[in-house]
Amino acid sequence: MTTPAAGKAFAHRLLADMLRIRRLEEKCAELYGATKIRGFLHLYIGEEACAVGVLHALGPGDNIVATYREHGHALVRGIAMGAIMAEMFGKASGCSGGRGGSMHLFDQATRFYGGNAIVGGGLPLAAGLALADKMQGREGITACFFGDGAMAEGVFHETMNLAALWQLPVLFCCENNFYGMGTALHRAQAQTDLCVKAAAYPMATAKVDGMDVLAVHAATLEAAARVREEGRPFFLELQTYRFRAHSMFDPDLYRDKAEIEAWKKRDPVDTFPARLRAEGRLTDAELRALEAAAEAEVAAAVKFAEAAPLEPVETLLRDVHTPEGEP
């Protein structure tokens, strides 16, 4: 695992992954307009530093549980961009065989347990995965992503209590973008200091600037190390902001333009390369190369998804139950 003080190459990887997510999702928005992608599509644009910082601090033996705004997490975790795009196209080569779509990206190989589109629904699953690891003596921890909105759900409180009570190795990663769909945090929750809520269970907490990828990475390394060493849950609040609307159906009438513009000044895809340049760790040519690589990967992913086959209707009833003979 890489330390936050690591050098240029690591910083470039973080930047590359943020750019990959950004370019992928910009293309998704375009393809939604072109009706290639349908259903709900929730963009992560603006929040990239969270997934990139957290996931680069975890290992291959750890479990990941994510939400319906999970394209970035899936990509950084290692699911091929082509398989993600094909999933959104509803193609058989998608990472969930075209049965899930944008909100339900899954991958057994990288221990990526979805893509959960019921707010808070992933929380007890994550605690259950951690319980299974603990009972089987496995080393891994489980990272569970959710938003500030999930912290108003009853299942959040039930899960936090169980995780603390049973000392389960879960890293709770709250991506606080200050809105549950269109309702601002302060209009929905009496206690807006989310760490205070989590600390009640009790568990260790930390609040970090979710627009600063290095800060997220460092905070996650520290939090994950504690979860591993102590075998207890940890609550990490990542303060961030989505630049786009909640979904493609959202006219975004509930936020001040000035608020959105103020957050955009902190766009990690701009501020991080600017910082690296100022530190002499990124040249213009290097940035152009990273940009070009991301764009080429997106183009290839679209090409893959376009060419990918549709599942024949004859197998419609597949994957409702496990076929006999499979574990």
Added chain:
Amino acid sequence: MKTSYREALRQALHEALSSDTRVFLMGEDVGRYGGAYAVSKGFYDEFGPERIRDTPLSELGFVGLGVGAALGGMRPIVEVMTVNFSLLALDQIVNAAAVLRHMSGGQFSVPVVVRMATGAGRQLAAQHSHSLENWYAHIPGIRVLAPATIGDARGMLAPALADPDPVVIFEHAQLYNLEGELPADWRCDIRSAAVRRPGSQVSVITYGGCLPKALQAAEMLAAEGIDAEVVDLRVLRPLDTEAIAASVGKTHRALVVDEGWKTGSLAAEVVARIVEDSFYDLDAPPRRLCSAEVPIPYARHLEEAALPQAETIAAAVREMLNA
């Protein structure tokens, strides 16, 4: 061997816990208390608090943990004390357990077993007397079992745990004290319905807590010269439609007895299958005997009147045969 339904369930759980270290039991008061229906009495001392897990009153949370633990390679048995409280856990059963395999394109199976007591008959009033088996039987992706005999109480758990997908088991609260012989061949499948009493004139098709009542009704009718067949559905999803059609093909009359309310009931589904599959075998319109369309009342005489009883089952059969 003389035993009880409760003891048969207990033996099945004991065997599962003893033979597979991935199996553990969790739920409200399953441990130190010994289980709300005393099914897991003594297990806490024998298997320890790691494998007999007392949970807080968090049905949604601990059922979700069971689903997650199943994803993670364990074989959890989650006891939700009663179907009434399972409403608090519906999201994790319907939106997680039942769909994860499908949504993941077949990558993740969920081998969780959820057990719960169901049914009325003990003057527990409207909030503790539900029979909502058909809500679960509506959902693709889960298997729904209703053990109604001592043999099935003993035999159904092992195949349920061997099933790689979620299984929901309904134990009717009135059956726990049922006493009788444990059949030598209690090992069973979780696919087929069973003819519990062969007959020739009418098929009484039922499940769960209504099975003993149907058998009692059949005895009463036999004394009057009416030969009723009693079919125990056993598996509420997927339904054994072949067994239903075979029985109706033989008797040409069907009465479906269901403790659920008639509107939108499991009985409605069974009758629809009979009409679709066996219409030309029928000598009379199929009939349903269900609970009255009222929240289950507390007063004993009113509760008895609200539920199917042996006498009302027998009366319905007589009407169908104009006897």
